[in-house]
Amino acid sequence: MQPNADGVSRVLVCGAGAMGSGIGAVFALAGYETTVQDIDEGMLGKAHEELRSRLDRNVEKGRMSPQQVEDAFSKLSFTTEIEEPARSADLVVEAIVEKLAVKRELFSRLDGAAPEHAILATNSSTIVSSRVADVTSRPDRVCNLHFFNPALVMECVEVVRNPETSDATVDTVVEVSRRIGKEPVILEREISGFVANRILGALTDEAVSLYESGVASFEDIDTACKKALGHPIGPFALMDLTGIDVNYYVRTARYEETGDESQKPKESIVERFERGEYGRKSGKGWYEYR
Structure with missing residues (x-):
C-alpha cells in the first residue's frame, strides 16, 4: 500500500x-x-x-x-x-x-x-x-x-x-x-544542514568568529544583524532559543561525518555546553533568562 x-x-x-x-x-x-x-x-x-x-x-x-x-x-x-x-x-x-x-x-x-x-x-x-x-x-x-x-x-x-x-x-x-x-x-538529494541551516550556519559561524576574535560583543553583533540586516532575531539570541546543546551536537555530528576540523563546535560553544548553559531551556546561555 x-x-x-x-x-x-x-x-x-x-x-x-x-x-x-x-x-x-x-x-x-x-x-x-x-x-x-x-x-x-x-x-x-x-x-x-x-x-x-x-x-x-x-x-x-x-x-x-x-x-x-x-x-x-x-x-x-x-x-x-x-x-x-x-x-x-x-x-x-x-x-x-x-x-x-x-x-x-x-x-x-x-x-x-x-x-x-x-x-x-x-x-x-x-x-x-x-x-x-x-x-x-x-x-x-x-x-x-x-x-x-x-x-x-x-x-x-x-x-x-x-x-x-x-x-x-x-x-x-x-x-x-x-x-x-x-x-x-x-x-532532491541529501546534504547535511539542508538549505536554510547551511545559509544560517555560515552567518552564525562568522558571528561567533567575530565575537571570539574580540571584534565586538555578542550583544552588538546581534544588534547589527537586527538593525542593519533586518533579521527578526540575532544569531546569539537564536542559539539560545534553539539550544546551545543542539548547536554543539549538530556541529559534532557534522565533524564526525566530514572529518573537517572547521566543522567542530566553536570554543565558546563548547565552554557553554560543558557548563550546562544551553540557553532559554536552562535559564542561561549567551543571555540570562528568568
Whole structure:
C-alpha cells in the first residue's frame, strides 16, 4: 500500500522538547489525531503546560479562538509508551536528541511497530534519513521532514528524500505539510544542514568568529544583524532559543561525518555546553533568562 495524504489521520511525534511539542501542536491544530511521546514523564508534563500557556497567549492576542485551542487539545495526547501509538500511526515524526545511535535504535523500534504504510520521518537537519533508513524494512517510506523553531510560528518545512525515498512518500509529506499550513521546500538529494541551516550556519559561524576574535560583543553583533540586516532575531539570541546543546551536537555530528576540523563546535560553544548553559531551556546561555 503506497502512502497518500488522504490516508494520514494519526500522527506520532517522538520527543517532547521544544521542537517535538511544537510539531505535535501544529498537527493537532490542523485536526490530526496526534500523540507526543517521550521517555521522560516530566518532559511530557512540561510540554503540555507550555503548549497550553503558548496557545492561551495566542487567544489573548486574537490569533486564534478559544474553541480552536480546545479542539486542538482534544486531538492531542501525551505518553511515555511508543509501541502502542506507533501501531496506529500513519506518519511518525522523530524529534529526539541529535545522536545517530539513539535515532537508529528508535527507528528500528518504530519500524517493528508501525503499520506497513506508515511514513517514518526525522525532523533532524543534520542527520540525513539514509543514516536511519537502513535499520528499517521501509527505506522508501523514510525521509527528513524538517520544521523550524518555533514550529507553531515558522511557515517553512524542508522535505528531503534519501536515495530510496519513493515519489509517493515525498508527495504525501509535501501535501500533508501544506494541509498543516506549512510551505514545503523539497530537496532532491541529501546534504547535511539542508538549505536554510547551511545559509544560517555560515552567518552564525562568522558571528561567533567575530565575537571570539574580540571584534565586538555578542550583544552588538546581534544588534547589527537586527538593525542593519533586518533579521527578526540575532544569531546569539537564536542559539539560545534553539539550544546551545543542539548547536554543539549538530556541529559534532557534522565533524564526525566530514572529518573537517572547521566543522567542530566553536570554543565558546563548547565552554557553554560543558557548563550546562544551553540557553532559554536552562535559564542561561549567551543571555540570562528568568
